[in-house]
Amino acid sequence: MTKAGDWQSYRRVLLPPVKDLHHLDVYRAQGGYEALRTVLNDWKPEEVTAEVKRSGLRGRGGAGFPTGLKWSFMPPVKPDVPRYLCCNADESEPGTFKDRQLMEYNPHLLFEGILIAGYAMSLKACYLYVRGEFSSWITLLQNELSKVYDAKLAGSNILGTDYSMDIIMHKGAGAYICGEETSLMESLEGKRAYPRIKPPFPAQSGIWGYPTTINNVETLACAPIIIDRGGDWFAGVGAKKHPGPVLYGISGHVNRPGVYEYPTGMLITDLLEIAGGMRDNKKLKALVPGGASVPVLRADMIDGVTMDVESLHEAGSMMGTAGMLFLDEDTDMVAFLRRVARFYHHESCGQCTPCREGTGWMENLITRIDDGEGNLRDLDLLLDLCDQMEGRTVCALADAAAWPVRNTIKRFRGDFERRCRPSAWAVNT
Amino acid sequence: MPKVIIDGEEYAFEGRPSLLQFCLDQGIELPHFCYHPSMSVPANCRQCLVDVGAPVRDRETGEFQLDENGEKVIRYFPKLQTSCSHVISDGQVVHTARSSEKVERAQRDTMEFLLINHPLDCPICDQAGHCPLQIQAYKYGPEGSRFEFRKVHKPKKVKLGPNVVLDAERCINCTRCVRFTDEISRSGQLTIIERGVKNYPITPPGVSFDEPYSMNVIDLCPVGALTSADFRFQARIWEMASAPSITTTNAKGSNCYLWVRDNLVMRMTPRPNPDVNEFWLPDEDRLTYRWFNENRPCGPAALNKSGACSWDEAIQETAEILKNTGKETLFLASARATVEDNWMLMQLAEAVGRQVAGYIPHIEPGHGDGWLRTDDRAPNSQGCARLGLQPIDVKLWSARLEAGEVQGLYVLEDDPVAAGLCSAQALDNVQVILHYYNTTNQTLPSANVALPAATVAETIGTFVNEAGRAQRVVPAKAIKGVNRTLMMQMGVSRADQHGTPFDRWHNESHYVDCKPSWEIIPLVARNLGVEIAAQSPKKVMQHISASIPAFTGATYKAMGLSGVTLSPIETEVAS
C-alpha cells in the first residue's frame, strides 16, 4: 500500500511530463512504438495475452474486469470470420474525465496499445468509438492517426512485418448509453443505441455479430507499458489485486481539481492532499470515489480506505472509473442526488420498463423532496424503487441509477428527512 | 429426454426451446409483452421474469451434489431471468409467480412501472377488453398506484400512414411494431425516437407508413397505441362475435377472423396458421370487410317481373330460361365461389345437357409479392382446377359474345362485364342469369334473373389456395332467409374470444336477402325436374373427396379450421 509521502517519488507513465508528446515524432523519440515493434517481431500473440494476464491489469472503463482474461475469451481464429477490437472512448459519466486527457496528451500510447491488443487477439481492425461531443479531440486523434498510417505503423504490413491492422475512428451518437459496450456496438452498426441482452457476449457475437473485444481507452493505453516494462513490473505497482498506474479524475470542492496519475491503492486521504485539500478549508462531507454511479461514502467512512476494488468494496463502494468527487460540508445532499437522478433519467435509453419508468419517478420524488414538498414515506418509496430496478434490466444503467439513490439516502438519511414534511403523527419513544 | 422442473412439476422437452415459449406451449401462463414467437427477442419489457436454478455438479466427480436430505443442490442465477430470452437446459429448476414470492413481487413491480405513465384510457380505448396490459395488470399488477406525479405526455392521434393511427402515450415501448417492419415486412418504416421515458415509435421524417402489411402492427401492439384508422372507435371488442374465416382477395387463402356486430362485419384480423399466413394479413385483405355490408342486394329480381320478385319466382324464371336456351347457354364457374357451389353448377349444366365452360381468370400480373399477395385475385382457382374446370379462353369467348353467338349466359358469383369478357351492350340480347354479391356488379343491369348469393362471410364451403390447401369457411353473419344448415352452423361457428359468441344486436335491415348458391342451384334443378343428390355443403364435399382424386382427404372433418394440404395435381391453373 502506498503510504503518505511515497507518491511524491512516483514517475508517470500514462501521462509522462513530456512536452508535445502528442506529436508522433516526440512520442517516437521517447521510445514510442518500440513495444509494438518488439511484439510484432519477437512475440507470439498468445504471449502478449499471457503477459497482460500476468500484469493483473483490470479494465478501467468501470467494471474492472481482468483484461488478459477478457482477451482470452476470443474464440480461435477462423480464416473467414472477421473479428474486431473496439476501443470505448465514449467517456460520459459525470465525474469521469480521464480518457479525454489521455487522448489529448498521449494519443499515440492509445494507438500503440490498440495495435498491440489487436496483435494479441489476431485481428485486423479496431473501431475507436469516440464520444461525439469531443470534437476537438477527434480532430486531434484523426491528424495523429493519419501520421501513424504514413509512418507505416498502422495499416498493411506494419513496421515491415506481415501483420496488418486498421484503426477506424467513429464519432459517437451523443448519449451516455452509447458507452455501454453492447449499445456502443449497435450504435456503431448505425442503429439506435439499445443495449443487447447477454448472452451472447461480445466475444461470441459483437460488432456485426462477429467476435469482438471491447476495452476502455485507459485499459488499452496500459498495454505498451506492460510490454515495455514487463507484466511483473506492472503487477508490482499499487494494490496487489488491482495493480497498475491509474488516472484519478478528481473533482468537486478541492483546491486543485484535475486528472492525476498515480498507482492504484492510494489512500483517499493522500489523493485529497494531492488535490490541494478541501477548498476554503472546509470539512469533507462525502466522496463519490468512482464516477456518479458508485455508492457515495460519508467522510467518516474513508479513513484508511485505498483506491482499489478490495478496499473500496469493504468500505461499501466501488472503484468504477476512479473519477473522485469530493463534496464539502456545505453540500446539500438532496440537491446532489437530484442532479444525479436527473442525469440517469435523461440518459436511460428507455428500452427496459424498470429503468425507463423508474429513473423518471425517482427524479420526480427527489425533486419534490428538494422543493420541500416531499413526505417521509417518499424516502421509503425511493428505496423500494431501487429494489424494483436493480438487477432487473438489460444493462447496468438501471443499477447505476439505483445505487447512488439507495446509498445517498441510507448514508445521509438525516439530510433527507429534514427536508421532508414532518409525518402526521409524531413518533413517541 | 432432458427435463425441466417448473413450479415443482417435471416436464420433458426437446431441442433448445425458450423458457417462455415452452411454458406457453404447456399451458403455463407467464405474463409477457415484448416477446413474439416470430420475431427477435429483445427482452425489454422485463415482465416475464422468473427464478431459474440448476443442479450443482461436483467439479471432480461430475456427480450432482446432494444436500443432507439427498436432494440435488440447486444453485440459482443471481438475478431473475427473463424467460423469453432464457434457453432451457436439462435439469433446470424454474419458479414462476406460482411458486415464488420473489418472482411474484418482481412481476408486480414491473407492472407498476408499466402503468405509471400509461393513460387511464381504457374506457375509450379500442384495445380494452382484449388488452394484454389490461388483462395482465388485473392478474399480476399491484392494487392502485403509488405514482403521484404528472404522467409523461406524448403525441396522440398521429396518423402514421393511411391505415394506422398512433397514440404514443399508450405505447409501452415493447418495440414489436418496429421489429415487425424491420424483420418481417422489412419495410423499415418505423423506428423509436426520443430517449428514455419519452420514447415512442414513429416513421422517419418524410416517410408514410404505407407498406402493404402495415396493419399487422395493430394486432401486434399489446396495448391500444396503434389503432386502425378505419376501425378505431367503431365498436367495443365485447360487442362483437368473431368467426374463423379466410380472405378471398387473392389465392393465398390467408386465415382470418371476421368480427361481427349487429350482423355487420366490423373488421378483419389475422387468424394464425403456421402453414398459410403465420400471424399476418395484408392490408388489402383486411380492408375488404366493408364489402360484406355495403351495396348488398335486397332480394332477387327478374327482368320479366320488371324488377324485384320473390325467390320462388326468380327460381322458376331461371328454370324457364334454362329450359328454353339451356343447350345454348354458356355456363361460367367461378374462382370466387366455393368448391361446393362450383360443383353444384356443374350438376346443373349437366341437367340441361351442357358442360361448364370454365371460369373467368382474375390474374393481375405483378400484384403478387411472394408472400401473402398473389397475382391471382381470386381465392379458388385451384379448387376449380381440381374439379376439372379450366380458365376460359377470354379472347375467344369475348369475340363470340360480342358477335352475338351466345344466347344464354349463366354466371356463378362473378362479373363478366367488369372482368372485360364482354361489354354490357353485348349482353342486350343474351339471357343472363347472374349469381352476385354486390349491387356494384357491372353485369347486374344486363341480368334477366339476378340471384343474390351469400358471400364468404355468410356461407359454408371450401376454397383451395394456390398451394393446394383446402380450407373451409363457416358463416360469420346471418342472412335473411331460413337456411337450416347455415343456422345450425352459426350456432357453433363463432368463437367466444372476448365477449360473446352471439350477436346481441338485431337490426332487421342488416340481414341481407341472399342465399348461398348451393341452396339456389338445387332449387333450380328441381324446377327442371332434376334432383341433385348431395345438398348440404358437407355432403357435397364428402361426395367430392370420395369421387374426385384431386380432392382425396378433403372432408370437413379433416379440414377442421386450419385446412388440409391436398396432393399436387397436374392441371392448368390460371396464370
Ligand SMILES: Cc1cc2nc3c(=O)[nH]c(=O)nc-3n(C[C@H](O)[C@H](O)[C@H](O)COP(=O)(O)O)c2cc1C
Ligand atoms: C450505462 C453504461 C455506460 C458506460 N459508459 C462507458 C464509457 O463511457 N466508457 C467506457 O470505457 N466504459 C463505459 N461503460 C463500461 C462498458 O460497458 C465496458 O464495461 C467497458 O468499456 C469495458 O472496458 P474495460 O474492460 O477496458 O473496462 C459503461 C457501462 C454502462 C453500463
Ligand code: SF4
Ligand atoms: S437498463 Fe436502462 S439504459 Fe440499460 S438497456 Fe435498460 S432501459 Fe436502456
Ligand code: SF4
Ligand atoms: S406502439 Fe405498441 S407495438 Fe409499438 S412499441 Fe409501442 S406498445 Fe409496442
Ligand code: FES
Ligand atoms: S417478454 Fe420477456 S422481457 Fe418482454
